[in-house]
Amino acid sequence: MNEVKLSIQDVNLYYGDFHALHGISMDIKANEITSFIGPSGCGKSTLLKSINRMNDLVEGCKITGKFLLDGQDVYKDIEVNTLRKRVGMVFQKPNPFPMSVYDNIAYGPRTHGVKRKADLDRIVEEALRDAAIWDELKDRLGKSALGLSGGQQQRLCIARALAVKPEVLLMDEPTSALDPISTGKIEELTLKLKKDYTIVIVTHNMQQAMRISDKTAFFLLGDLIEYGSTEMMFSTPKEKKTEDYITGRFG
Amino acid sequence: MQLRENAMRIVFMLAACFSIVAVFFICFYLFINGLPAIAEIGPLNFLGGMEWRPNNDIYGIFPMIIGSIYVTAGAIVVGVPIGILTAIYMAYFCPKKLYKIIKPAVELLAGIPSIVYGFFGLVVIVPLIQDAFHTSGNTVLAASILLGIMILPTIVSVSEASLQAVPDSYYEGSLALGATHERSVFFVCLKAAKSGVLAGVILGVGRAIGETMAVIMVAGNQAVMPGSLLSGVRTMTANIVLEMSYATGLHREALIATAVVLFVFIMIINLSFSALKRKEAKS
Secondary structure (H helix, E strand, C coil), X not given: CCXXXXXXXXXXXXXXXXXEEEEEEEEEECCCEEXXXXXXXXXXXHHHHHHXXXXXXXXXXXXXXXXXXXXXXXXXXXXXXXXXXXXXXXXCCCXXXXXXXXXXXXXXXXXXXXXCHHHHHHHHHHHHHHXXXXXXXXXXXXXXXXXXXXXXXXXXXXXXXXXXXCCEEEEECCCCCCCHHHHXXXXXXXXXXXXXCEEEXXXXXXXXXXXXXXXXXXEECCEEEEEEEHHHHHHCCCCHHHHHHHCCCCC | CHHHHHHHHHHHHHHHHHHHHHHHHHHHHHHXXXXXXXXXXXXXXXXXXXXXXXXXXXEXXXXXXXXXXXXHHHHHHHHHHHHHHHHHHHHHHCCHHHHHHHXXXXXXXXXXXXXXXXXXXXXXXXXXXXXXXXXXXXXXXXXXXXXXXXXXHHHHHHHHHHHHCCCHHHHHXXXXXXXXXXXXXXXXXXXXXXXXXXXXXXXXXXXXXHCCHHHHHHHECCCCXXXXXXXXXXXXXXXXXXXXCCCCHHHHHHHHHXXXXXXXXXXXXXXXXXXXXXXXXXX
């Protein structure tokens, strides 16, 4: 059994007067892929963004309850930039910086104080290898990252996140803007990465959740309806609402 | 319906052509009137000559070229850092309430007539320099500071617009890697807005080198090489304006030729700007 990496305890989230998450509690295990599914507006992305405090940017966002990362409260015990170093994020739309491939990957380590060229070279290569994109990009490290295809950009963003050596990787619908082949590559990569990282992925695509995740959480209108092993959830869902959703009756 | 659309298309086309025609005619008449003088004086004597003595028919504008370059460089030193930092502050650090004050203030700065700037320079900057250095206040330094203030609104508004246009996803991507707000702003957002910021700077340079009235009022206008920041200086624009009203013959043509040189400077600035943009677009 894997240990609990992230414990979400009775979390309520408000955007101004709007109550977006209702008392969510769940434990996320280390070295597993946990997927959040549910229709648009169900709160799955909101919950994800609360884990690395990206919701701090949203004005009027208020959170109660606890997120414990290895037992430490991410809103109290960990400095926010340290938290984001430990909990990396990959966004829905690939967002490489308008710099070279190399500088994109080196940005994170440089931010955290790595200065020596040799160290940076090593980190960049490792990160690109881990993201399974080294062979494609090793000859164009100096080229602008904006010239890459969408799928390459997204894997570059994964490499960029890996370069700061996070413990948890949050992925917010990482393949929704990509074609099926790129999606396949990212899924394959995600499966490979869970050996070293704890991965939480938000997805609209139920097949994707089925293919790659160990656990699945189903959200609806701000409630966590059902959470458990992916296999069980898709074969014998406990809740009627879950069954309706995964069989395509709504959403 | 078809007829009306065609009519409208012609109206739009005429409007668009107007500025092209204007540029063409300005260019044409300037060169027609200025080039013969340069030929007569001799390009080397004209551009490289150290002395400007119309009474003796000696027309060397090198001191004025250098004068224009000095005050423009001075304006860049004063205006660019302040302008860019102001734009960054407005785009990323400024509380909303303060923004509502700064934004119109910058816009107002852009709208002030240059003669009013000149007056401000004359009654504020020049005396300050006089008191501080015990020399005449009408100096390169005074002109640089004044021009630095005058190019601020251009740099601030163009830079700010390009910073505002940087996608939030860059900023968020940087934060998500554990970078601070400041680092994200300076190393990701500012970098992303680089070409826009540079555009603002170049537009500012264009404004500084072409400015006339305000400079005349604070620069001293001696037609000699400025020796230091505290020397008087005459720019190309000042040279034209100061003598045009009474100049005749070759003297008059030499002034028009000065305008030709100024025009070439502006063209070089614009060309380097578009070359830079092309390079940016390619990479």
